[in-house]
Structures are given as C-alpha cells and as structure tokens.
Amino acid sequence: MSSIHIVATGGTIAGTDGGRGVSPSRSGRELIERVPQLSDRFDITVTQVTQRPSSELSTTDLTAIAKSVRRVAEAADGVVVLHGTDTMAETAYYLDLVAGSSAPVVLTGSQRTAADTSPDGSANLVGAVEVAAHDEVETGAYVFFNDRLHAARAVRKRHASNLAAYDSGHYGLVAERVPDGLWFYRRPRSLSATLPATELTARVRLVTTSTGTDGSGLRHAVDRGVDGLVVEGLGMGNVPPDVAAALETATDAGVRVVVTSRCIAGTTAPVYGGRGGAAALAETGAILGGTLPAHKARIALLAALSAPEQIDVAALFDPRTAEGHGLAEVGDER
Template identity: 45%
Template sequence: MNVTVLGTGGTIASTDRDTGAVPTERGSALVEDVPALADYGDVSAEQVAQVPSYEMTAETLETVGERVAELDADSETDAVVVTHGTDTMEETAYYLDATLQPDTPVLLTGAQRRPDERSSDGPANLVTAFAAARAFADGGHGGTYVAFDEAVHSARFATKYHTSALDAFSSPGVGPVATHDRNGIRILRRPASETAHIPDGTLDPTVFVVGSGAGVDDRLGEAAIEAGADGLVVNGTGLGNVTASLGEFVESTVRDGTPVVVTSRCVAGRTSPVYGGSGGGETLRAAGALFAEDLSAGKTRLKLALALSKYGENGDDGDGGENDGRDGALRGLFDG
C-alpha cells in the first residue's frame, strides 16, 4: 500500500516556545518518529502548510484540497493521511468530502498533546489513521474521515466536543464508522462519503455566523449585512429558534434576497421548525429561511459558501438572472 502523508501543522507538530506552542515539526519527522507506520506499506510525506488549525484560511483549505484531489486521481496512491490541528479538523474534513468525495480513503488525524509533552497521543492517532487507511483501501472504500483516539469518524458527523480530552471527537447521533484495537480495525458501518457533494465550489462567497441567545438583538446581523455578507448562518437555540429581534432581522434579510440557514448550538439533535412567534423556527421557515438539520454552524458556513459559489450569490442565480434558480438549488441542498 502506498500512503502519502500531508503535513499541515497543528498540535501534533507543535513544540513549546517562549511565546507559546507553535508548529515546528514537519510531517516527515512525525512519520519517522513512528517506525510502526512502515508496517502498513510505503510512506511518503509532503508539507502543504505549517499552521495551527485555528489559523486555517480559505486559501489554505483550497491548497490542501487541490493536493488531495491530485493524489486521489493518482492510481499509485492508495490512501492519504493529513496531519492537522484539532480546532478545525472537522471543517477541513467536511470541506474535502463535500468538494471531492474521494475514491481514495482520506484520513485526518492529529493530537491533543504535543510531541514534547508527556504521553503525547500523536503516534497512536497516526497508527489508527494508517490502520483505517489500509482497511478502507482493501475494502474499496473511499471518503474522508477523522481518525482519533482509536475511533474513525465520518467527515459529515465528526465533531470536536472536548477542548482537551484525548477522546476529543464524537459523532453525535450516529457514532463512529470504525474502531481500532489490538486486533485491528472493526468496521461498524460501511465507510463512505456521507456529505452532500458540491463539486467545483469555492470559498469565495462571504458567509458569516451570527449566534442567538438570551438578550441577543439584531446588531451583529446588521453589521454582517453591511460588511457585504453573501449569506448568513444563524446559530439558534434548541430546535432552531432565535430571539424576536433576530427573528425579525432574519425575515427581512431573506426578503431582501440574502439566504439565511438556521443551525442549533446544541451538540446533538437536528433543527426542526416547530414554534411560532417572531423568532420561532416555523416563523423563520415560512419567511424562507433554510434549516441545516444536524450540521454544525461551522460546517454549514462552508456548505453555504460552496453552494453560493456554484449556484450564484445574492442577486444572481448563476446565469445572470433572478434568485429563483439559486434559491431552489439551496433548498434542495439544505432541505432535500
């Protein structure tokens, strides 16, 4: 098996410095420090970025995506492992799956403890990623996954739910695709891309996330529109509800032609437009707002940006006409 490791930085590659921990180790060094990886096949390593994942930009995401696409098209590559910071790992995984839906298994992994900390988890997570890569490649399974703490999560559902615990990732509502133990990989459900495919999309459109909560008014939303937002994600409460002030803002924003997608700040469960009133989900749905079901606000922001780049931003349905074509395509993606 031929595996290419793409290094991007993150805690797995960071060491402590006077001003705080920063990525200093390259992907090739991470591989060399875990001799057991050679048992899984021929390994090569490339560096495509060297940043903490909270500094991931749209340009960096697209650079990673371009290289993964090239490797996916290369018949000599059996699997790709991306070393990455945990803060935005789930977003990079989702972006890769949405834009590429690779035939080659792509595994993202990282660490909660640096190489220079006691009991660093990076080496064990790399072994899990490689074990899953081989098992998935042998089974002819493509897609994008997060491999962490002896579990493998689908990009669609992977969520970092804990700031510091070693088992930082979960898949609320569905559980992991596979687990890893001394006997190898145990597949729990068929590995595959579980993400809506949006090929040829870019992150050029501007999409902001506005959160709701007790006492929140419409000022951040208005600021987002004034800043040139092409679309908005409103991270609501419960089933997808917002304050009355924010609800009235959502109604007027949709009416003016800017798409709004409602998510929930709850970690598990999906949105459901039930309640009336100025900020109730049913009122927002009737006004034309879209709902993200159980997709997080971060992933929804990426999905909306990709969709707008493909189907047209505010005032353009992609063919120079009205918004009807764009809005129908968005509704199909979010409500289909």
C-alpha cells in the first residue's frame, strides 16, 4: 500500500456548527476514521499542525505547515494537507515554492461541513489521497477539489460557496478524476521557482487600487519600515498618479515593489507611459508581477525577502523564465 501522510490544519472540512457558526472541531484523525475505505487502501498517518479556519492562519502557521510537510514527505509516497478554502491557494503556492520534496503535496478541504446536505469533504479527501499516491504525480504542490486537480501556481478560488470553487484560468486543469481513475490533461509538475524554506520575517504590505486611489497607504507603509510592497494595479499594471508617486518614493527608499493586475486573466506589461502607466513604473524600479495575482505575489515576495541569501526578485517574476512562470511546463503534456 502507498504511504500517505495527512497534515491537518482545520478548515470547513473539519467544521461543525455549535450554534454560533461553523468552526473546525474535528481532528485530522477523526476525518480519516469517517472514511474507512482509505485505511483499507492506503497506509495513512496524520499530523495535526493547527486547528483553525484558513482566514485565521498567519505566516507563522505557513512556515509550520511547510516544516511539517518537508519532514513527513521524507518517509511518505505523498502528502495531503487538509485546509480551509479561503486561503488554500496561497498555502498551496507557498508549499510549491519551498517544500522542496520529491513527494507530491495535495491540498484539499470542503465547502460544506459533514452535517450539511450533500457534504463534499469525504469525496475531496479520497480524491486527494488518490492523487498523492498516483505514480504519474511525482512532485510539486496541487489543489484537488470537486474532482479536479489544479497546479498550485495557477489555481485560485473563484466562487465563495459553490462546490466548483476553484479554477486555473488559461493554465487549465492538470487532471480530472473520472470513474476509472485520473485523466491527465498535461504533465503534473511544479510551475514555480524554488525558494529556501525559512521563517517569513520580511514585512510585505499589499495595497489595492481603484478609481482615484491615493498613495497615502503606501507612504504610511514605507514610513513603518516595510521591506516590500505588492500593489494590485489596474489593467496591465497601471495605477493612479498619486499611487505612482508613492511607489517611486518607495523604490527610492530601497523597498522592493511588485505591481500586479486586478484582472483575472492576462498579464502585466510595460505598455502605457504617463504618470501611472506600467512602463513608467518599471522605469522607476517597480517589478511587474506578470500573471500572478496580488495575494500570490505577496507570498512570493515574502519568501524571497525572508531568504537568508539574496534572491533575484526581478527574475522570480520575469515571464520569460520558466522558473518564474512555468510557461514551458504548461504545454508539456503526456
């Protein structure tokens, strides 16, 4: 039997409603015991790292999860992380960056508790374990949800409550669970750069923009001594004029700045000049985040700026490199 280690962190899949809303109360061991066919087919072991909704997880929790995954992966064929859905995509991406293991890491959870009508947790758990044990899935981090397998870098939560909660945009699915196993659409492998696993000590602030946004939030962050800034810009990475002025002040002060797009498809590009155009921002030292959404760009910048050795941050976000954006791997199918 394949050996699969479960790393449990809480989330809706562990949730019960005690009268004041859903909270995670079931341990990872209890969740496994509720699906007895898993123990009949796989050698299952469990580590409980924390017991929280994913909206309450901190960067300290992220590093604790990564440490646990790295430790247990040494003796397992695969690792499954049980996680809340709110920030599952961020944790998956962080693990893809730093886990550094030859064993696949598959995150899953649920949109409904076991007490709800048509709960989805057990099916997601069984599917995630099957993926982690599959011979074709050799490395990298993934999200398995609603019978679909997503690469960690590409996946995002697209619906707050529907069971089809996740998609991978133009990257597309890695695989789909069908009645006779997994149907692969492309080769399962990591789409991320590899960064050192370390405590996330850097201070990185995320700021969003919209019509008329000023740069006060950015200036305040710089005054507070942040190490990095991620700005969710407009279109191809453009920002309002006062935000651009604040970003120039930040780069002059040595703060690493990454500009992303709030669009769900497409990439940042240095096309527009003017006071807040992405071309002008790049000239002042800001890094364009390519296709990464802001929340994942923050995770990447946190990991890079916290590393003990100097990381080429610009290369990490460079769309011309497969390490930064996985473009070479996307078309590499089996």
